[in-house]
Amino acid sequence: MSYDSESSNPDSRSRRGRRRALVTLAALAPAVLAGWLVWQAMGSTGGQDDKPPKVLPLPSHGARSSLPGADTATLTASGTPRSASPTPPQGGTGTGPLAGKTVVIDPGHNPNNFRHTQEINEPVNIGTNEKECDTTGTETNDGYTEAEFTLDVSHRIRAILEKQGAKVIFTQNGDRTFGPCVDERARIGNQAKADAVVSVHADGAAQGQRGFHVILPAKVKGGAADTAPIVGPSRELGVRIAGKFVQDTGMNASNYVGDGTALDIRSDLGGLNLSTVPKVFIECGNMRDSRDSALLKSADWHQKAAQGIADGITAFLGG
Template sequence: MSYDSEPPTSPPPPTPPRRSGPRTLVVAVAVLVPTALAGWLVWQVMSGPGDSAPTAMPLPDKSRSATATAVKPAPTPTPTPTPSGSKDDKPRRAGPLTGKVVVIDPGHNPGNFRHTEEINKTVDVGTHRKECDTTGTSTNDGYTEAAFTLDVSRRLRTLLEEQGATVTLVQNDDRPYGPCVDERARIGNEAKADAVVSVHADGSAVGNRGFHVILPAVVKAGAADTAKIVAPSRELGTRIAGKFVQATGMAPSNYVGDGTALDVRKDLGGLNLTTVPKVFIECGNMRDPKDAALLSSGGWRQKAAQGISDGIGSYLKG
């Protein structure tokens, strides 16, 4: 993941003194002010709570600010918006996914490009060592993958919470970079998530179009042991792929997965180190102009979130 005051005017030329002037002015003000205040009090008694305040009468400078304070209605407090990634005390909505825990992993981080030294450090992913994280790709117009994944993930979170699920975002543009791929996996594991989805967009060649879902391979090396989650992860990925087509109308990838929209990999730390069902989804190819036009559309991103949500819901409801 933005008083004007009146300019001073030149004093008027002196006016010859008049005996009756000051006495007449004092009397006039003495009569005018009580009359105005009395009228205001009558208005306050007669008007209801929905009435608007009357236009303030011009008064001598000394009483202007006090009078304005007295008649000005108290401002309605503006609620402070809850940060997108923070917890709040509102009761969770009951629904078909009540009791289910979903972790959404928005790929990359908008701040990664400012922290290349940190994200280039390697971490152990079981089979080998891999970069902590990467900057991700972007469209030719400069719309970044990190911005895309956050937007889709936030929309997805809303859809799932409306069905009663407890949802956690791995990152919400609330940290300077990362987290590293091993920590991303650990967040889902520690949450004992029923499903984890990592949201991405691809950066392939022009002409390569469509989406695909990446599934974990059977891996047992070092801290990686995916034997127990390979089958449920495939079921999760298959459900998401089917619902994604229905919601977005996007065809499966024409360059990965042989038309199945499914791809199995053993080189991704986020999948190697997971102990709960988890998949990645590459929602399209940001480097192809036709796919990029879709990914850059807010309306299409809502459809993408809906498709992923429908797939997760179908998997969790059995």
């Protein structure tokens, strides 16, 4: 999703300024930060007293352009990556380390949203204020859409988690005329009593702005929104996903959001504000940057991204 205007809002900037521990980490060398993220993902609780350990070996910043699959994606005739496999039925196998766990995957936007701009522009209540039902999402400069990307990666995440025994529910599978709206997306996770919810996205920022970031819920209260119970577990979920994402993809933390930490706290997203279960968003990269978009269009890299997200969820759930 493109948040060019929202990501620079005063609330987000002030909250980032108060996150002293993360700002301190942002001042470290990129390799140290990456090592910290991996360490967190491997088992730290993410407490404020945690200190980064010895740096773990990770790909350098320049290694992303040479990741396997960056130039070898299997594409459809329209130029989009093929899905990892035919869409399987929902529901886990009942065996494996995640047996008994329910995970909701929220593929950002909907491929049909652009046909229903009036409907998706209708405001919905997100607790603290009103916001549009949904948006069309962004796309690469050659027209590969975020909605296509999020569905493909989400299918791959589901396949990985179901093999571990999790029950996986989608908020949408490209089978709706539009949406669902952001309040309904939150409601799906709440009603499922999900152990974790992850909303999959890609950003639409300027050329040269690169990398991924994970969006965490701020502590907000108003109307139907009260995130106090989920702020802590959502942060742990986000930190673990960020660490595994670095480890599995080699992607660097965003150089334009999150002060170099790969973590950003937001109070203006209905999907987070209205959630009553641990939930985060992940922006897997910038579709408008030529180097990031080469990865975001790669079927091989989609699998790496899905593995990183799934591994982070598994680590959070103790699998």
